[in-house]
Amino acid sequence: MTLSPAAAAYPAFLASHFPPVSLAEPELLPGREPDELAWQSRWFAGDFGRDFLTVAGEAVSVIDFGWWNHGAGPDFRDCVITLSGETRRGSIELDRDARDWDHHGHSTNPAYRDTILHLQLGVRSGSEWFTRTDEHRLVPQVRLDLATPAGDFNTPPPAPARPGRCLQVFRQLGPGKTITILEAAARYRLERKATRLQRTAAIHGRDQMLFQALADALGYSRNRLPLTVLSQRLPLRLLTTRPDDAEALLFGVSGFLTGEAFDHADTETRLWLRRLWDQWWRYRDAYAPGQPRLPLKWNLTGTRPLNHPQRRIATLHLLVKHWPTLRRLLQPDHFSEKALLTFAAGLHHPYWDRHYTLRALPAPKPMALLGRNRLTEILANVCYPLLIPEREDLWPVYQKLSAPLDNEKTRRAALRLFAGHPDLAKLTSKLWQQQALLQVYEDFCLADDSNCAQCPMPEQAQSP
Ligand code: SF4
Incomplete structure (x- = not known):
């Protein structure tokens, strides 16, 4: 992985204290066991x-x-x-x-x-x-080398939510030096994401890489693995060559076109399901959800109705439907955040505009299928990592993105590093700063088992 000078400062910052294993994704460290589907998905994406x-x-x-x-x-x-x-x-x-x-x-x-x-x-x-x-x-x-950097389908166990030893150091350093450290960490994280995307593109082509990366972002955070695997089981080329059947294929392979779905359905839902079934039955024997040795497992626990995987699958279908437009928008020469926002605002579906799930009653008002939070996820994990290596002018644009409000892991990291810091908002309110915090948290806090005593961060941060 070749890093830009801006990103290279971060691993150099780490390397003097941590051997290479600390640069691996924490969930790949010994003792963590993502399920077999996750390993296969990573192999097929080219992560190794x-x-x-x-x-x-x-x-x-x-x-x-x-x-x-x-x-x-x-x-x-x-x-x-x-x-x-x-x-x-x-x-x-x-x-x-x-x-x-x-x-x-x-x-x-x-x-x-x-x-x-x-x-x-x-x-x-x-x-x-x-x-x-x-x-x-x-x-x-x-x-396979399990320390090979990869994605993070499996969330590592959180480090305790308490202020850390580096807290005082960051206060004394002031925002200038602290922001320099955060910038290097954010840039490193972004370029590592870019390397992963490019690796998948080299194996499966740029369009399929984009499709998988968008599915992954739509699955954030509880259903990343099943949505990514769905995009691998039903590659973009298959869906775009069967535009009339794509929606039925996505819902059928996901396991959501069941008799049970009909049993509880209101009239509108039954009509919509009937149309999908009329297409799905031709594919059912080849793609029936009971057939795979490793079926998709959806995580519905604690999922907000707006984020239900059925709505995310509906959005994925709309991205397939409008693929030529989206593909063009994600070219380095054509990309702009404004154009992507306009594209997202134009995504509508006669059923999913007003339904949270197949079981829910219609909502009184239409709901966005690709809302601001989901778009931020796509910008942070797909668009900017992919495009900044080719368009350096996008780095300052990326730095203006506001941070999402509901990220438990970044809240935990901010508490450990910056609790009570007089410049807290200046250090944590942007998305790139939260990405930097996540990188530091994963590389230092999650690698530390000494209650901060042996963590090199405080000393490293003070070094010139
Ligand atoms: S483990 Fe290191 S980086 Fe994390 S809070 Fe403690 S001193 Fe800071």
């Missing part, structure tokens, strides 16, 4: 890169990541790799541990016969364990 060494020391490059198989058989089909310079085609399987290959019966299952690569999640089995097909062909193994 494409060049590896097998456990036997051979160079392997993934030329084509193939397609993600959600049914029986290997996880990824029709992949292409080069192994020590030789091209191979076949399937790729991802397991937590090398021994899972045998435990899951793959070694005797002909469906796994064409496997060309066996990925493992960096878990050592103790003794060596060989991966063999039912024809006794040896399958090369790659152990």
Whole structure:
């Protein structure tokens, strides 16, 4: 990852005290176990890169990541790799541990016969364990580096919400030096997001990368994984080539087109569901939600009705419907926040404009499908990370974005670093400052288990 000089100040700031592991996403640190769907999603997005060494020391490059198989058989089909310079085609399987290959019966299952690569999640089995097909062909193994920076589907456990040791230091430093530190952290976070987006674009193309990144932002914060996986199971190309069926496919694959949805529906909802069902039944056998080995799990606990995943899926469908316009708006030459706001304000749906969920009664007034908070998420996590590396003039525009009000993690970080600070608003009211706080919080507060005593931040902040 090549950083700009503005961003490079931050890892240099960290590196003198923390070994590289502290720069990894905290949820990937040992002991944290995102579920299997999250690991597969990250692999397919290219988070681990494409060049590896097998456990036997051979160079392997993934030329084509193939397609993600959600049914029986290997996880990824029709992949292409080069192994020590030789091209191979076949399937790729991802397991937590090398021994899972045998435990899951793959070694005797002909469906796994064409496997060309066996990925493992960096878990050592103790003794060596060989991966063999039912024809006794040896399958090369790659152990993925879990410290590879990636997204954060799994929220790390919060550090205690209490003022930290650096509090006094930041007060003494004053806003000037503190803002310099925050700027480097924010820039570093933004460029790391950009690298991740570019990596996905290199594998799946710019449009699919955008589609996945927008789905991820729409899923924030409780349904990021299922919405991202939905955009991977139903790639943009499939949806844009079936414009009349795209909405039914999205709701059907999500698992929301069930008989139960009909049972509780009012007349308007039944009419809307009937139209989707008329299209969905043709795809149901191939995409039925009970079919995937790892079905999507929606988190509805504590979700505000306005943020219900059904509304987010409806918004995703509208983005697909208006893709040519949105795609153009997100080109470096055409992007402007104002144009994106106008686009968002023009997104309407005859049913979802007035419904919170499939079960709710119609709301008295229309509700925005892509409101200000969701747009801020898209600007912060998709537009500016993608565009600032090509348009430096957008950095000051990004810095003007106000911070969202309801972010628990940034509130916690602000309390630890700046509680009672006389310039609190000056240091935390902008979105870029909250992004910087999150980076510091993840790299320092979540990595600290000494109750601040051994955290290097206070000393580093005072260094010239
Ligand atoms: S862990 Fe470090 S950065 Fe976090 S509050 Fe304590 S001293 Fe500050």
